[in-house]
Amino acid sequence: xxxxxxxxxxxxxxxxxxxxxxxxxxxxxxxxxxxxxxxxxxxxxxxxxxxxxxxxxxxxxxxxxxxxxxxxxxxxxxxxxxxxxxxxxxxxxxxxxxxxxxxxxxxxxxxxxxxxxxxxxxxxxxxxxxxxxxxxxxxxxxxxxxxxxxxxxxxxxxxxxxxxxxxxxxxxxxxxxxxxxxxxxxxxxxxxxxxxxxxxxxxxxxxxxxxxxxxxxxxxxxxxxxxxxxxxxxxxxxxxxxxxxxxxxxxxxxxxxxxxxxxxxxxxxxxxxxxxxxxxxxxxxxxxxxxxxxxxxxxxxxxxxxxxxxxxxxxxxxxxxxxxxxxxxxxxxxxxxxxxxxxxxxxxxxxxxxxxxxxxxxxxxxxxxxxxxxxxxxxxxxxxxxxxxxxxxxxxxxxxxxxxxxxxxxxxxxxxxxxxxxxxxxxxxxxxxxxxxxxxxxxxxxxxxxxxxxxxxxxxxxxxxxxxxxxxxxxxxxxxxxxxxxxxxxxxxxxxxxxxxxxxxxxxxxxxxxxxxxxxxxxxxxxxxxxxxxxxxxxxxxxxxxxxxxxxxxxxxxxxxxxxxxxxxxxxxxxxxxxxxxxxxxxxxxxxxxxxxxxxxxxxxxxxxxxxxxxxxx
Numbered sequence: 001x002x003x004x005x006x007x008x009x010x011x012x013x014x015x016x017x018x019x020x021x022x023x024x025x026x027x028x029x030x031x032x033x034x035x036x037x038x039x040x041x042x043x044x045x046x047x048x049x050x051x052x053x054x055x056x057x058x059x060x061x062x063x064x065x066x067x068x069x070x071x072x073x074x075x076x077x078x079x080x081x082x083x084x085x086x087x088x089x090x091x092x093x094x095x096x097x098x099x100x101x102x103x104x105x106x107x108x109x110x111x112x113x114x115x116x117x118x119x120x121x122x123x124x125x126x127x128x129x130x131x132x133x134x135x136x137x138x139x140x141x142x143x144x145x146x147x148x149x150x151x152x153x154x155x156x157x158x159x160x161x162x163x164x165x166x167x168x169x170x171x172x173x174x175x176x177x178x179x180x181x182x183x184x185x186x187x188x189x190x191x192x193x194x195x196x197x198x199x200x201x202x203x204x205x206x207x208x209x210x211x212x213x214x215x216x217x218x219x220x221x222x223x224x225x226x227x228x229x230x231x232x233x234x235x236x237x238x239x240x241x242x243x244x245x246x247x248x249x250x251x252x253x254x255x256x257x258x259x260x261x262x263x264x265x266x267x268x269x270x271x272x273x274x275x276x277x278x279x280x281x282x283x284x285x286x287x288x289x290x291x292x293x294x295x296x297x298x299x300x301x302x303x304x305x306x307x308x309x310x311x312x313x314x315x316x317x318x319x320x321x322x323x324x325x326x327x328x329x330x331x332x333x334x335x336x337x338x339x340x341x342x343x344x345x346x347x348x349x350x351x352x353x354x355x356x357x358x359x360x361x362x363x364x365x366x367x368x369x370x371x372x373x374x375x376x377x378x379x380x381x382x383x384x385x386x387x388x389x390x391x392x393x394x395x396x397x398x399x400x401x402x403x404x405x406x407x408x409x410x411x412x413x414x415x416x417x418x419x420x421x422x423x424x425x426x427x428x429x430x431x432x433x434x435x436x437x438x439x440x441x442x443x444x445x446x447x448x449x450x451x452x453x454x455x456x457x458x459x460x461x462x463x464x465x466x467x468x469x470x471x472x473x474x475x476x477x478x479x480x481x482x483x484x485x486x487x488x489x490x491x492x493x494x495x496x497x498x499x500x501x502x503x504x505x506x507x508x509x510x511x512x513x514x515x516x517x518x519x520x521x522x523x524x525x526x527x528x529x530x531x532x533x534x535x536x537x538x539x540x541x542x543x544x545x546x547x548x549x550x551x552x553x554x555x556x557x558x559x560x561x562x563x564x565x566x567x568x569x570x571x572x573x574x575x576x577x578x579x580x581x582x583x584x585x586x587x588x589x590x591x592x593x594x595x596x597x598x599x600x601x602x603x604x605x606x607x608x609x610x611x612x613x614x615x616x617x618x
Contacts, residue, residue, distance in 0.1 A: 021141050022127075022141055025123070025141050025142075025144075025145045026120065026123065026124075028145070029119060029120060029123055029145060029148050029149060029152060030116055030119075030120060032149055032152055032153065032403075032407070033112075033115060033116040033119045033120075033152040033153075034112065034116055035407075036152065036153050036407045036410045036411055037111075037112045037115060037116075037161050037162075037410070037414065038112065039411055039414050039415065040108045040111070040112060040161065040162045040414045040417065041105045041108050041109060041112070042105075042418065043104065043108060043162060043414070043415075043417045043418050043419070044104045044418065044419045044420075045104050045107075045164065046162075046163065046164075046417050046418070046419060046420055046423045047163060047165065047297070047417075047420070047423060047440075048163075048165045049104075049107075049163070049164040049165055050420075051077070052093075052164075052165050053093055053097075053102070053107060053164055053165075054102055055077070056076050056090070056093065057076055057566070057567055057569075058076040058090050058093075058094070059090055059093040059094040059096075059097045060094075060097060060569065061568075062094070064076075064090075064094075065091070065094075068087045068090045068091065069087050069252075069256070070255065070256050071256055072084060072085060072256060072257050073085060073086040073087075073089065073090075076090075078503075078533045078534075078535035078536040078537060078566070079503055079504065079533050079536065083257060084209065085206070085209075085252065085253040085256050085257055086168050086206065086207055086208060087206050087256075088168075088171060088203060088206045088207045089167050089168050089171070089207065092110065092167055092171065093107075093167070096110050104164075107164045108162075108164065110164075110167070111160075111161050111162075111163075111164060111166060111167065111170060112161065114167070114170040114171065114174060115152070115157070115160070115161045115170060116152075117174055118151075118170065118173055118174045118177065119148050119151050119152035120148070121174065121177045121178055121181060122147060122148045122151045122152075122177065122371055122374055123144050123145060123147070123148035124144075124181060125177055125180060125181040125184070125371075126143075126144040126147045126148065126374065126375055126378050127140055127141065127144035128181060128184050128185065128188075129184065129335065129338070129375065130143060130144060130335070130378060130379075130382060132184060132187075132188065132225060133224070133225065133334060133335040133338075134335075134382065139382075139385055140382065142381065142385070143378040143379070143381040143382040143385065144378055146377060146378060146381050146399045146403070147374035147375060147377050147378035147381075148374065149399075149403045150373070150374050150377055150399075150402065150403060150406065151370055151371065151374045153403055153406035153407040153410055154292065154370055154406055154410070155292040155295060155406055155409040155410045155413055156288055156289065156292045156295065156363050156366050156367075156370065157363075157366075157367055157370070157410070158295065158363070158410055158413040158414060158416075158417075159295075159297055159362070159363040159364045160363075160364045160367045161414075162413075162414050162416075162417035163297075163364075163417060166364055166367075168207050168208040169208060169364050169365075169367045169368070170367070171204070171207040171208075172204045172205075172207035172208040172210065172211045172368070173367050173368040173371070175200045175201065175203050175204035175207065175211070176200075176201065176204045176211055176214050176217075176346075176368065177368075177371060178197075178200045179197045179198075179200040179201040179204065179214065180197075180214075180217065180218070180221070182194040182196050182197035182200065183197045183218055183221070184221070187222075187225070195241075198241040198242060198244075198245055201214055201215075201242055201245050202245040202248065202249060205245065205246070205249035206249065206252075209349065210346050210348075210349045210350075210368070212246060212249070212250075213345050213346065213348060213349070214242075214345075215239060215242045215243070215246070216341075216345050217341060217342060217345050217346075218239065218242065219239070220337075220338055220341040220345070221338060222238075224334040224335070224337055224338045225334070273303065273305075274353040274354055276304060276305075276306070276307055276312065277301075277303045277304060277353060277360075278351055278353065279307065279312065279315035279316045279318075279319050280304055280311045280312060280314070280315030281301060281315075281350075281351060281353065281360060281361060282315065282318070282319050282322075282347075282351055283314060283315040283317075283318035283319060284301070284315075284361055285347060285350070285361070285365070285366060285369070286318055286322060286343075287318070288363065288366060289343070289366055289369065289370060289373050290373070292406075292409070294430075295363060295413060296363075296427065296430040296431060297363070297416070297423070297426070297427055298359050298427045298431050298434055298437055299359055299361045299362070299363075299430075299431065300359060300431050300433055300434055301359065301360035301361045322340070322344075325340060326340050326341075326344075333379065335375070335379050336376055336379055338372075338375070339372040339373070339375035339376035339379065340372060340376070341372065342368075342369065342371050342372030342375060343369045343370075343372035343373060344369070344372075346365075346368040346369050347365060347366070347369045349365075350362070350365035359434075377399075380395070381395055381396075381399060384396075420440070420441075420444040421441070421444050421445075421448070424437055424440050424441035424444055425441065428441055433464060434464075435460075435461040435464040435465035435468055435471075436461070436465075436468070436470070438457045438458070438460045438461040438464065438471075439457065439458065439461045439468070439470050439471050439474065441457045442454040442455070442456075442457030442458045442461070442471070442474060443474060445457065446474065446477065446478065451478050451481065451482070454474070454478060455475060455478055457471075458471040458472075458474055458475045458478075459471075467498055468498070469494075469495040469496075469498040469499035469502050469505065470495070472491045472492070472494045472495040472498065472505075473491065473492060473495040473502065473504060473505045473508060475491045476488045476489075476490075476491035476492040476495065476505075476508055476509075476512075477508065479491060480508070480511070480512055485512055485515075485516055488508075488512050489509065489512055492505050492508050492509040492512065493509070496509070501532050502532075503528075503529040503530075503532040503533040503536055503539065504529070506525045506526070506528040506529035506532070506539075507525065507526060507529040507536065507538055507539045507542060509525045510522040510523070510524075510525030510526045510529065510539075510542060510543075510546070511542060513525060514542070514545070514546055514549070519546055519549050519550050522542075522546050523543065523546045523547070526539050526542050526543035526546060527543065530543065535566055537563050537566045537567050537570075540559045540560075540562040540563040540566070541559070541560070541563040541570075541572075541573055541576075543559045544556045544557075544558075544559035544560040544563065544576065544577075544580075545576065547559060548576070548579075548580055548583075553580050553583050553584050554584075556580050557577065557580055557581070557584070560573055560576060560577035560580065561577070564577065569600055570600075571596075571597040571598075571600040571601040571604050571607065572597070574593045574594070574596045574597040574600070574607070575593065575594060575597040575604060575606055575607040575610065577593045578590040578591070578592075578593030578594045578597065578607070578610060578611075578614075579610060581593060582610070582614055582617075587614055587617070590610075590614050591611065591614060591615070594607045594608075594610050594611035594614070595611065598611065
């Protein structure tokens, strides 16, 4: 008997017809996201990028992976130690390095693709949430697309996308939203907790610390959806795998950092002052989320001394309005309530003022929270679609206008991250009181050979913040380059008086002494630098040079070997070690070092000459 396939064919055609708008919306969103971020490919390594990527020896060799997994995030820098544990950041950089080398556009492409993935997940997750909360599937693609388009083009995301160092925010947001999407899907299918959701969440905790709060979002989701459908809150067993992921992440953190607690960084605001300033800080974030004007990559937060000031009162009022919406929506619209939860929960760590740096307010902290803003926008569009035709048209036009405005603003703002000079000039013009930004601009001028302009910026920084050691250290470098030895020594000593644990200043002072042939003084400074920072490659290298200067060749070999162990790809260290081996008549080892230097740098003239000479001697 022949099989009748008419029904199944019709069903497939119907499904294809239903999927076509979804696929079209998805493709259009990806094109939009790529279009508004594509001009970041023209940008270079900016701000912390040069230090975090170019100067990061960890990303160049896979044998550093165990050290990455067992160290704090900044341990690759011999001068820094932190209470952050973010191993996935280095692994992503490592992958990008092995594909693109140290070409900036390759790393920017990674950020662009990550942002496009996040925007796509915002679309899919918003669509799933709308269907779950509204108990229907028709007419929801457009509201979800509006939400994702607002997210993809939001100007406040420029810092995260255009800044290569924004990878932790991109990845933890991507993994948390993916985890929520999978969790919501498992709720629909009644299959129990999705293993992939738990895995995605665990990986998110290895990207950035705020991910540890994500289970609170899942609890809020279950509460909202369960209350919407008249269901009992799900069993605590549903959250057990996420709790296990938290324990595993904290255990890894404890082994790597020997601590579970983040170090307090901002001692200027604590206690009651921190509590008072929480309101204007939270208000600033909400305002930038809704009205992203006057964006600044380094905003100096102006603290209030009392709530009875204009900023204090406005901060309390904005916070009160948000709390009122939260209280009202929990009874009237569970999806809006969940959107507000998505705003506030990821933002909580950014409101703990004692643990924040000098720039309390940072746009990157709004990347994940803006998902909540987009979800609420989708709900508004959905409600408008259900109302009279005239209101629907107004909302559609408004959505298009806001997306277009956001897109143009984002494309324009991407250019601020073109290079260090463009970036720091922009920041200094908006935050003229930011002493560290003047120091960074001066450093940019110094490397460009514009020493007078660099000195001007350092002078401004010294005036703004007299106790800041860095401008004095950097001014010492300029005096040293001008052979003004007395002035250079004065600046380095001033830097050390202001910051006794300043290893770089000890190293720089040692360099001045070595050039002046005060070798014993130079050795003392290099040792002081290494006591403070045992992984300080330049100090090991310079101390080796100083030992060789006075004929302590065995000590010199030891220090060169230390420097090479920390950075095996430095040809000068291999060349100099080879010269010391020649002095010790260890010719085979000398040849090996010269050949290594030439392998790393085939045009290394000194290494080639030294190799030819030792071969002739043999």
